[in-house]
Amino acid sequence: MKKEYKQLAPDYRLLLGPGPVEVSPRVLNAMSKPLYGHLDHKFLDIANETMELLRYAFQTENRMTLPMSGTGSAGMETVMVNLLEPGDSAIVCVSGVFGQRLRDMAGRCGAKVISVEAPWGEIIDPEKVREAFKNNSNIKLVAIVHAETSTGVKQPLEEISRIAKENDALLVVDAVTSLGGTDLKIDEWGIDACYSGTQKALSCPPGLSPVTFGKKAIEALNNRKTKVNSWYLDLSMIQNYWGQERTYHHTAPINMIYGLREALLMVYEEGLEERFKRHQLNSDAFVAGVEAMGLKMVVKNKEHRLPTLNAVSIPEGVEDAAVRKYLLEKYGIEIGGGLGDFKGKAWRVGLMGESSSRNNVILLLGALGDAFMAQGHRADVGAAITAALNVYQKTSR
């Protein structure tokens, strides 16, 4: 007997977690278009436009700005394997899961790794980075996460960039959950290499990882004594496909690039400034709502909260899994659970890209209140919604 399979028909979901998030029908539609060959000049035009639109999103003039094949972690690995050689020294800032992952990758590249840490939920203190430079010599790069998705912290970068420059080190930034959702100025802030992902604030399905390399990072790549320790992620070869030469390295994921181009076009049409305002407003309204319900945000300092990823502390006695299961079953809403040290202690609410909307904020506040009541907890849903609406009323957006 032949096993029977049904045609794919996903159930309704509203993705309000740490990614993937909602994707516009425009992007899904673009991805379903017929393929070009990856060396067809018509496709190369699309590839070029994708790079142009990526430069807009990254706020950079960097020529080497392109989407790597693979999810955000592939971008992280691209930056680390291309810039680090065995015997190099690197400062890695760690205040959550993604900082830990960066540190792991730096170590795997054979680098001597110096960790600069901060408690989860707080930013890395630039003074600690300065100290690490004082106590160690010949540091090649500083790696840091701009938007720590495991804690909801937005890390200020300018001071750390200055410190890296004073010490002639490269600054490497993880912008997976910030690109397209909150301000990120590659050139103005002096970021030498940066990577992101498609399924977070760019609101595209997962599968590509935009990276950008500035002059100094390319110099470091060109001055390597050893070959890059990954064939697939070796930018010195990949740039020959994305650059003038157009030589085959690996087959470009055509339809993923269609999707990314469309998602970036939507970022461009909305405009970065407008887009950042939208993300901030919806986050402010959501935070006002959960606080009015008596819940607390993980990140105490308002200035350091990410608008894209809102980490809410799970109150004593409330069962994490039961609430998330209720949201999924009754509403089709997915929010994220805690990661690493925050497992069972925090919910991660992603309000990014298409998911960052007034409708979703009001719906989620109501649904959360319902989930609380269903578990026998008190929840003032009226106060939560009123608080959120007040934020919207004040801004007339």
Ligand SMILES: *Cc1c(COP(=O)(O)O)cnc(C)c1O
């Ligand atoms: C999601 C994420 C990654 C990893 O991206 P994947 O697409 O899951 O590989 C890396 N860094 C941060 C900050 C992230 O949020």
